[in-house]
Amino acid sequence: MGSTHHDPPADRPPGGEPRRDLLTRLAALTCGGLATLPPVLAGVWTFLDPLRRKGAAAAFHPVAELEAVPDDGLPRRFPVVSDRTDAWTGFASDPIGAVYLRREKGSETVQALSATCPHAGCFVEVDPQEKCFRCPCHNSRFAIDGGIVPPSPSPRAMDELECRIGPGGEIEVQWQNFYTGIAEKKARS
Numbered sequence: 001m002g003s004t005h006h007d008p009p010a011d012r013p014p015g016g017e018p019r020r021d022l023l024t025r026l027a028a029l030t031c032g033g034l035a036t037l038p039p040v041l042a043g044v045w046t047f048l049d050p051l052r053r054k055g056a057a058a059a060f061h062p063v064a065e066l067e068a069v070p071d072d073g074l075p076r077r078f079p080v081v082s083d084r085t086d087a088w089t090g091f092a093s094d095p096i097g098a099v100y101l102r103r104e105k106g107s108e109t110v111q112a113l114s115a116t117c118p119h120a121g122c123f124v125e126v127d128p129q130e131k132c133f134r135c136p137c138h139n140s141r142f143a144i145d146g147g148i149v150p151p152s153p154s155p156r157a158m159d160e161l162e163c164r165i166g167p168g169g170e171i172e173v174q175w176q177n178f179y180t181g182i183a184e185k186k187a188r189s
Helices: 022-054
Strands: 060-065 076-086 089-102 111-114 125-127 132-134 141-143 163-165 170-174
Touching (some): 060 089, 089 170
Antiparallel strands (some): 060 170, 076 089, 125 132, 132 141, 163 170
């Protein structure tokens, strides 16, 4: 067997690497960088989007018409419905909670109370015989205006929510969830 000796082609330097033009390298680097930029930006936006929305203030939601709340002083329960987003999934017209609305005889003022017990987070119910609210979880009792009825394990009264009546008679409630089991009325973000 004879030894074969190959000379490198004329366009190749002695090290064996092909020569590349500087502009070709820069173009390839630029195209690669531009191709990876959209997925990286989309990933950053997706990661930060729920964090950006989390700090939003409580919003007013339409709950009922004024004539739907009798002026007999007894609370009526109404769902709070809103479009909501849970992390990255959107839900249209989804119940996000419930409130009790009540108004006194001849009054246009409406009181809104969260239907969530501040002690254990269960939904409270109206006891029409005793004219009070009862929590079925731990037997907390509240007066019709939301105050604590002793003895009650609840650390605070029912959470009152801000409400307003629009020019067309629609009641809007500023919906918020609050931490349960603590004496301070502290909104969840």
